[in-house]
Amino acid sequence: MVELIIIATLTALGYVFGRAAERKHFASILRREEQLKEILVFNERQLPPGDWQQGPLVNGNVVISLDYFKRLVSTLKSLVGGRLTAYESLLERARREALLRMKEQAQAQGAQMVINVRLETASISKGKGDQVGSVEVYAYGTALIS
């Protein structure tokens, strides 16, 4: 009985705080993407025409975790299969955040664009029962400064 109450409390906490955190994060992502839209990002390796003076390596990473509620829902969902929307939004947030941090670094160095961008995903910590609870996304590329 006590265990059930603990699980119910954790689920409720996860639902309330997790939702608020996700909404806040998406709002911040959209705002910063708007601010940084002048910095163009390409994943091709050719240098665009122009006289480029410097090309430092820029990078950004983020480790982000699921909340308790979403993890529970995903566990149940994986019994029947299908889309795990909780993980989809987690990875989307992580990728967009990592790219934004990379672009922020590029802007701080006065770059106009970032080319040859690579994204890498790793699961670094595992939750109970060998379940992946958090992911790391790392983005890196070459910033071009004219």
Added chain:
Amino acid sequence: MLISNIELIPGRKILRHLGMVQGNTVRAKHVGRDILAGFKNIFGGELTAYTELLTEAREEAVERMVAQAEHLGANAVVNVRFSTSSVTAGAAELFAYGTAVVLEDG
């Protein structure tokens, strides 16, 4: 030491290629950080301690790669790639590799 993840350094000419250089580091998680991360696993959100841990680890892998390149007499590393793998539970390996080159003085 200039580093880039494309085949060249913009605005500079490559004189000689000196071969591949690499650097790696294996980092384990800190117990204190693990407990904090456990709380974050309930509420969701960014695990800042892990983000910092991995940033530091990558910097160290790059430093080791750069040290190896310096040893060969290079002044730049091009075509750098990063890779992450989890060797055992609770530890991650960060690996950086690239080609050491000598640039024309600019």
